[in-house]
Amino acid sequence: MRNPRSARPARRPRPSSSTGREGGGGAPAGSVWLFGTHAVAAALANPQRVFQRLLVAEPEHPALIAAREAGATLRIEPELTPRAKLDDMLGAEAVHQGVAALVKQLPNLSLDEALERPGPVLVLDQVTDPRNIGAILRSAAAFGAACLVVQDRNAPEETAVLAKAASxxxxxxxxxxxxxxxxxxETLQKGGCWTVGLDAGGGLLDGPSFEGRRVALVLGAEGKGLRRLTRESCDEVAGLYMPGDMESLNVSVAAAVGLYELARVRMPSTYQPAATKKPT
Structure with a gap:
């Protein structure tokens, strides 16, 4: 983004009986390895997830505890697996925190179905870094976005790295x-969304000015920004107010700032962050 100035208790895990190296945690087609406490706990709490394996380094792993506290019932028996084996399976760079799950990829949702959910929409134009997309998903969840729209051939598939970044x-x-x-x-516009290309060369993004409108923010790849046809398809182009010396933001940061700007119009006048609320 360029600067416009310029549940129930689980059964005790059974020891893993699998042998042999599973290089990089390679998953069969249509499946993906997830790892990390937050990613796996959230998957366990998602009834749409189909689990094929669940590996934990300790019987009462925090991911299992978090899933139960969220009301989830484990749908698969965990396998007790040494951390060294998880390192070997997933690779030395995988921050797995002692838990990994082999799951089926989530079913595809149509744009019309996604628009039935409330909230703003995010659209990514050729953003390819899975860590950036994961971070954008995290911001989307924090600010109540309805969905994330990506171009199929220019966006990464669901991966463990993306899921880990999405937390x-x-x-x-x-x-x-x-x-x-x-x-x-065009479908978003017909569905009642005012599409705003988040880029330099237009006005400034002013959340309260969109009161009563549902907004779809369209973001381009770092460096390249929005492609010409994508930019021309938007109802308007607006940038973020950045009074400092930096001329651009990481796309995931720009998405978070843009979503916050849109959230200002919905912020109750009595709102106080949880950490600063006064006791009653």
């Missing part, structure tokens, strides 16, 4: 994959 948001914010982004923007 559980992959399970709560639908990712809608569209073949043609311009047609997707």
């Amino acid at each position: 559980g948001a992959l399970e709560t914010v639908p990712v809608v994959r569209e073949v043609n982004l311009s047609r997707a923007i």
